[in-house]
Amino acid sequence: MTPEAAIEDAHRGALKPVYVVTGDERFVANEVLGALRHAAIGTAIAAFNEDKFTAGESDIKRVLGACRTLPMMAARRFVHVRSIDRWDGAEALDELAAYAESANESTCLVITGEKLDGRRKLAAIGKKRDFHVLCNTLDDRAVAKWIAARSQTLGHAVDPEAAELICQLVGPTLGFVNDAIERLALYVGEDNGKGRPITEEAIVECIVRVRTADVWALVDAAGQRNLAGALALLADVYDPRDRGLPLLGALAWSVRQFLKFAIALESGQSADVAGRAANVFPSSKVRDFAQRAKMLRAREAEQWLVVLAETDAALKSSRRPADAILEDSLVRLCRQRT
């Protein structure tokens, strides 16, 4: 079952008696949970109709006792069990599976966690009865679409390039992406009661004071062993207010994306296929990546990531000036040889 379908169930008020919500995309999982809780409790007194348990800490008997108890002056009782993965043994999950087969219709039991062991009976029943909601991390294309939809809900248009930029800068975790969109919406503000569009300028100003073009220019300069050029770029983009951490984050993200592309290319894939593997689009960018791959090999990019990780640790712990640490890092990148 998709998160959208579960939310749709909630909006229609057609709740199933059991939902298992798993996946590493916590923002979506929380949205599903919130929608189900709202639909189950509605205007009833939550204190009398809501039970929360944490797997591993709470006894399964208490959970099932709560599920079997009828709601108090309300249509439904809402029972939430967190961290299902903390129930190590099969017993608790099998008890839940037995409950799910003859669940109390006046209770909405929502079980959340990172993962549900696919060998367990609960997973099989969840699939059969379509109550297992999977909230997995979205790929970059889907995140860009999600950004556009989310911005639209907040009343702000965002063009595909800007959405892609947000995704590139913030990463695919929707919690962070949503936070960035909300900040952007506040930043761009309204004009005559209508939300202004979210632009690249706003993104650069609001999310990170580093342009992706500058980051790729740094990658290219280091790839060409052009230390002077790389240091000059660093001097332009370094912002002492943030100790260069956003710049380093963007640099690491770009190198990781390039690494995926380079690995695919070196394994004999075409540039287009490698581009898809690394979520690089449109085709003009794929050409840039292919060009870049001629001067920077995958193995070297891997070593760059090690250098960047060490730089990150140094920026967070060393008392040395941040710009000096970043300069050292560029010197090391320019000297890397495979």
Next chain:
Amino acid sequence: MDLTVAKKDLLRFVTRVQGVVERKSTMPVLSNVLLTAAGEAGSGSLRLSATDMYLAIQGNLNADVKQPGTVAVSARDLLERIKMMPEGPIQIVTTDGANTVIRAAGSARRFTLRGLPGEDFPPLPVPASGAPSLALEVSTLQQLMGTTYYAVSTDETRADLNSALFEWDGECVRMVATDGHRLAKTELRVPGRTATATMLIPLKAINELRRLCDELAAEKDATVQITQSGSNAFFQAGTTTFSVRLVDAHFPPYAQVIPQQSNKRMRASRVALADALRAVSIAASERTGGVKLSVTANEVRITSESAESGDGFDQLPVEYSGEPIQIGFNARYFLDVLNVLDEDEVDILLSGELDPSVIKPASDRNFIAVVMPMRI
């Protein structure tokens, strides 16, 4: 600090503070009890204080003080050592700053405890001068807590339910507790004492107050002075003061879930019903602990069944003349209520198999319990 105090007095109070002392706190000093000696020989006193920063207890004991002073020592270590002392007077002396020597008079037995300077102990809350204060009989407070405490939720993440509501409303004092599955309310009249107060007392404080009241109950006409000051409530009885930081939450609107009328009333012998429920629930499913009550004319059949352990059955004569009804309950919720009552007969008011049921003592209008049915 140098003082002599009777072992039995010291042991009694050090035992009492154990429930308040916090052993797992990030502040090690909270696992200590603060000893403060004041006054002079013949008229001195030893004050003992303990806190977990939410609850605090303080008590004064008569002591022969040679040298005033203050020191904080581990509450558990102190208790263990005092227990091992022979009966009679105990001398407590601090040396080298916070090292505390405990010596039995007339015996070679002694212990040394590594303590902390008394100044390291956090200050305990004190009521503001002029804070409203009311006196309540220990027996009344004991009855309020004793008939409701079991319904307090043990879920510490839900502050509103992990506490009992104490209300003083005109000439009436009331305590209400709920965990969302059942609710208990006791209301008692205190003629001639009019006040308005509302407090949400956390479960840990309720448990400690119950112990305190149990100790005081032996004293005839013992009273507790209740003072509400800022976010704290103070309960003073004799030389002991117990303070609690009140829960800053809204207790759910409980009155809405107490059924105002029920069309079916079953009157049963409390002891016989409790006995039957206890017996039949042995065979109830481990998953739910649920039993089914089938009420027909002047008879209730109690059944339970479990896929793992078979079934159980019992039958009791009751007073009932309504339509037959079948209703499932968690047996423990019923037993908790029946166990705290002392009347011979109880009334169980039912509306439908999906509606809350009400349990009341047949002859007492002060207490009411609401239990939600289970789908079995």
